[in-house]
């Protein structure tokens with residue numbers, strides 16, 4: 001199964017938030033049995049520090065100002081889209 005890819009910014013500014021977001025995200029993915037559908041990786045700074053904390057989805061869409069609830073919704077949609085073979089919301093928004 002193809003996996004969606006979530007890059008968490010671990011740059012100096014975002015890291016203050018990422019250090020709590022990442023373990024919560026990984027725990028939620030494990031509990032939701034989505035750990036195999038979503039690849040979570042660390043990234044360096046996206047040069048959007050003032051809009052952080054930032055994440056990048058599938059090597060393209062940068063989402064700014066994420067908190068855990070927003071990140072969870074984004075990842076749940078992306079993972080469901082992956083399973084259902086349809087574009088995720090973030091992919092549809094990218095095409096506009």
Ligand code: FES
Pocket residue numbers: 009010011012013014015044045046047048049050052053054
């Ligand atoms: S530290 Fe995250 S975008 Fe720069």
